[in-house]
Amino acid sequence: MSAQKQVQSRRTAASSRNESINKKRQQKSAPANKSQQSAKPAPKKEAAQQAQKNYVETEETNNLIKRAVRCLTSGYPIHLTGRSGAGKTALALEIAAQKGRPLTVLTGNHEMTNEDLLGGITGVTSTKLVDNYIRQVYKKEVNIKENWTPGRLVEAAEKGHTLIYDEFSRSRPETNNLFLSILEERVIPLYGTKQKKSYVPVHPEFNIIFTSNPIEYAGVFEKQDALMDRLITLEVAFTQKTTEMIIQHKAEVKQKDAKFVWGVLKNLQEEVKEAQGLLSIRSGLMIATIAKQADVAMEKGNEEFTQICQDVLSGEVVRFEGTDTFQKASSLVKRAVENAK
């Protein structure tokens, strides 16, 4: 079977019922949302092209999706781990789409508080009753009621959404502690809030997909053992074959071009061993998409293509401390292009 046939592309968009969805999710599913919002259905060809631009499935991605769905269906949360640009978020969205429940996406950050997750008072409503029935008597009654807005976690858990908690280790451990009772007792404790009830029961269909990057860097908190114990961790590290297919189909380039782009990344990775993040689907997609849009041939000896690779990759080489100057990084990228097959 040809590589083309093995690949089925399909939409990652969960459903238009999704109520709570963060910016990252909206950007990733922009084409699907656009077609959902337009008054008339997209023409067949356009719809097919949009689907083609979304999640690329291979035997390997499907296998991982099947294993993840199996765990979630049995009520166990999963944790997708892999380096930056490995495809964790895209995979999480695809798994969530397969579950077919509304979606909520949270992105971990150190400023996230219990109030963001559980809810808080967002204002007051006052009602005034004036009793002036008897002329000489004037009675005024004012009632002030605090307005409670449930947090995104409470809403998702009550309504049985699939929650993607992206980069959860960027949130403080004390915030993430909330998840312990959700995962163990299937309730959300509301202590510390001004709610009368002490907990919210979790909907039976509520599932959580955590994602994180195994490479420690600034701004990331140590993952708590108690939380990690309750998660099933699956590694996202696709093979070269799958990655080339993703680049080929998402950037809509030829197979040989996707292979060449991946070859450049691989050579560079071998030169700069510390720069683990260089070998990412994201960098490959950037190079292939820019070259395709600018009509630049993806081959060695083509100065413009080399320049595109340098633009995309030199900053990354410097960032990962593979070298101390942009100039040095650019020449490493150039060499990687020259040696790619």
Ligand SMILES: Nc1ncnc2c1ncn2[C@@H]1O[C@H](COP(=O)(O)OP(=O)(O)OP(=O)(O)O)[C@@H](O)[C@H]1O
């Ligand atoms: N199977 C796939 N089909 C189509 N596109 C994919 C696929 N896997 C990954 N991608 C794309 O590759 C890029 C990187 O993927 P993604 O953002 O999911 O990585 P990540 O592991 O979450 O990265 P980070 O840790 O930096 O957030 C994105 O543009 C994503 O849409």
